[in-house]
Amino acid sequence: MTARLIDGKAAALSLREQVRVAAGTFAQAAGRRPGLATVLVGEDPASAVYVRSKIKATGEAGLESFHHKLDDATSEEDLLSLVADLNADERVDGILVQLPLPTQIDAAKVIDAISPDKDVDGFHALNAGRLATGLDALVPCTPLGCLKLLRAELGDLSGKNAVVIGRSNIVGKPMAMLLIGESATVTVAHSRTADLPGVVRQADIVVAAVGRPEMVKADWIKPGATVIDVGINRVLTDDGKGRLVGDVAFSEVSQVAGAITPVPGGVGPMTIACLLRNTLVAAHRRAGLTVPQEL
Numbered sequence: 001m002t003a004r005l006i007d008g009k010a011a012a013l014s015l016r017e018q019v020r021v022a023a024g025t026f027a028q029a030a031g032r033r034p035g036l037a038t039v040l041v042g043e044d045p046a047s048a049v050y051v052r053s054k055i056k057a058t059g060e061a062g063l064e065s066f067h068h069k070l071d072d073a074t075s076e077e078d079l080l081s082l083v084a085d086l087n088a089d090e091r092v093d094g095i096l097v098q099l100p101l102p103t104q105i106d107a108a109k110v111i112d113a114i115s116p117d118k119d120v121d122g123f124h125a126l127n128a129g130r131l132a133t134g135l136d137a138l139v140p141c142t143p144l145g146c147l148k149l150l151r152a153e154l155g156d157l158s159g160k161n162a163v164v165i166g167r168s169n170i171v172g173k174p175m176a177m178l179l180i181g182e183s184a185t186v187t188v189a190h191s192r193t194a195d196l197p198g199v200v201r202q203a204d205i206v207v208a209a210v211g212r213p214e215m216v217k218a219d220w221i222k223p224g225a226t227v228i229d230v231g232i233n234r235v236l237t238d239d240g241k242g243r244l245v246g247d248v249a250f251s252e253v254s255q256v257a258g259a260i261t262p263v264p265g266g267v268g269p270m271t272i273a274c275l276l277r278n279t280l281v282a283a284h285r286r287a288g289l290t291v292p293q294e295l
């Protein structure tokens, strides 16, 4: 059996196009374009690449982008003061502070300082709590992107057995909340889970978000299951160039699964599209406008 390839890049392009159209309608109604502020502290090359592609996508979707690049030695106080300025800036609907932050800065404090209505990462405790209680929330981009791929692939998720591998605040926990919201039966597995392969083998839906290259093997997968690979791991190759692999051993798992996301070209592009989507949602809520249904 060969799995269907879930094309995250195509799904992301189509979501970005919907955002672009809705951003135009918003600009007509509100007299301004939705605005996203990105903050990058330091010189981490991977972070710089991500932020650059976010800024590019922001412009292409007709959103206004405000980028702040801060020195590696920036104090926590200075970053908090920038966040306060962005909270107060009416042109800014979304604030993204790229993680990880340098060690002198407490990321939890920074996340807590972002106004929850501009928290387009969905990392603030208020948004996590709103998601967990089924209220309107800004939802973390990566799990939201995974959910959109799952819905497009499977339709109704109710009654499906879903196993989320990983319990992070950024992916695993919000992913579980979203799947519960879809009436799936959800298990959150992690590094201490007993018989992880046996647990995963029960799943109709597997979401792998552990950060271990190619950890999920073919004999963990129930034939026909849908596999969403959140991992983005850079591994060295013989030619010294390195390549990206997910948390799923793609070539063997795709022999067993019913559908699977590739890395790259799966979840990653959806994360960026959902960031734009969240910015648009935040803009509508802040302006007192109804959020377009299709987003």
Ligand SMILES: Nc1nc(=O)c2c([nH]1)NC[C@@H]1CN(c3ccc(C(=O)N[C@@H](CCC(=O)O)C(=O)O)cc3)C=[N+]21
Residues within 6 Å of the ligand: 050, 096, 097, 098, 099, 100, 121, 141, 232, 244, 263, 264, 265, 266, 267, 268, 269, 270, 271, 272
């Ligand atoms: N506050 C904050 N919010 C984030 O959402 C956030 C963050 N910090 N820090 C870093 C991670 C990572 N992240 C990615 C987004 C898109 C791709 C992506 O588009 N990847 C492409 C290609 C990647 C490549 O070629 O390097 C793909 O998977 O096809 C990857 C990773 C967002 N993050």
